[in-house]
Amino acid sequence: MLDDVQEALRWENIKKSHLAYLRAYGWYFALSLVAALIAPDDILASFPFLADYFVDPVSSSVSFLVPIQRWAELSKFPEVTRLTLALLCVTYPIVTLHYFFLYQAPKQLKSRGAVLFSLCLVVPIAFLIPWFLIFNYTDHSYRGSGAFVLRQMGAFAMTSRLGLGLVAPLLLSVSSNILVMIPGILFQKKRTE
Numbered sequence: 001m002l003d004d005v006q007e008a009l010r011w012e013n014i015k016k017s018h019l020a021y022l023r024a025y026g027w028y029f030a031l032s033l034v035a036a037l038i039a040p041d042d043i044l045a046s047f048p049f050l051a052d053y054f055v056d057p058v059s060s061s062v063s064f065l066v067p068i069q070r071w072a073e074l075s076k077f078p079e080v081t082r083l084t085l086a087l088l089c090v091t092y093p094i095v096t097l098h099y100f101f102l103y104q105a106p107k108q109l110k111s112r113g114a115v116l117f118s119l120c121l122v123v124p125i126a127f128l129i130p131w132f133l134i135f136n137y138t139d140h141s142y143r144g145s146g147a148f149v150l151r152q153m154g155a156f157a158m159t160s161r162l163g164l165g166l167v168a169p170l171l172l173s174v175s176s177n178i179l180v181m182i183p184g185i186l187f188q189k190k191r192t193e
Contacts, residue, residue: 025173025176027095031088032165036080036084036165037165039079039080044082044083051082054086055082068081069082072085076159077161077164081164084165085168095173096180100179
């Protein structure tokens with residue numbers, strides 16, 4: 001009887017986690033897919049204000065973190081790639097914090113100090129980490145199945161608009177999930193010590 005109750009609670013927690021994930025990242029994937037699939041190949045040439053006032057400033061301000069220009073050089077549709085990655089770059093901290101408050105904060109971080117500390121930890125990392133995952137497929141010195149998968153995903157994103165719309169937010173959502181788990185792991189360890 002107790003095992004059935006525990007199993008039911010476990011499945012309920014899995015369901016809540018899945019719903020939080022969909023609420024946090026659903027719009028993120030939709031934004032990426034719409035930008036990648038609908039934008040014309042020459043969108044930045046057709047709308048220079050978009051390049052001048054959005055894509056170029058975002059690309060230059062995050063150039064030490066996010067190699068948007070490098071992706072554009074490798075892509076079959078460089079302007080669409082620049083626009084999509086700029087949109088994802090701007091919205092990444094928002095989606096990470098959204099998932100943090102939907103999933104992590106109510107679950108494990110009850111005190112205001114823990115939430116503030118977690119925000120101070122998650123926000124800076126949210127700007128730094130994900131682009132290592134999303135771009136390193138081009139370095140062919142990496143070996144192993146993980147590097148192969150990243151290279152294939154990167155090739156899919158560079159040659160297919162659908163790939164761009166799916167791969168970039170997928171890798172970013174994985175890194176966002178990892179970031180959101182860090183405070184929970186830290187605070188959980190403190191509780192058990």
